[in-house]
Amino acid sequence: MVEKSLWAQKVEQDPQHSHWYVQRFKDMAAEGADLHGEARMIDAMLPRAARVLDAGCGPGRLGGELARRGHTVVGVDVDPVLIEAARTEFGDCTWVLQDLAELDLAEAGVREPFDIVVAAGNVMAFLAPSTRPAVVANLAGALAPEGRLVVGFGTGRGYAVEEFFDDARAAGLAESVRLSTWDLHPWTTQAGFLVGILQRAASH
16 A cells, blocks of 8 residues: 555545535636646647546546547546546546556556656645655656656645656656746746656667
8 A cells, every 4th residue: 555645635634625626627617717728738749649648637627628639538546536527527538546656557458558648737746755756657657669758746845846857767767848837938946837748768
């Protein structure tokens, strides 16, 4: 048994938290908020009809939009409430209830690798610290040979940027691009957010 993620711990403290989270994005959509900045960037990086793993998919906002744009999407999340919401709203994707620290897609019948694995929405910051290296390695292991890992998380949320890149290098990944927003603003050391794009290192 791995250490519970910070998200799982939050839900244990407040069983209504996941339901609130689902409703929050429904309300934002109803108000006309732009919820698809991540999807636009990921879509621009992909060939048509690509395979995407939405890691820490939540209620399917990102993966569902990428499916609407013609990609094959598999989403994984540890929270059953969020997975059920994704299945209800985005039935043309595959949604898997698993902990990223114990990721076993083959067990869920998913055996093909992915062109992009994306972990948006502060997924990396919600990981239990002891599981971070394993999660990064699991995500790297889901990539096709030319595939890329894309992560986005706040820099002040406990997972230091350089620690993340150290974990990525240990998992056989090389840094490709470092940005401060999903709309491609350049990285600075004062940035409050990281969007990192990585690929397999040459020797892997």
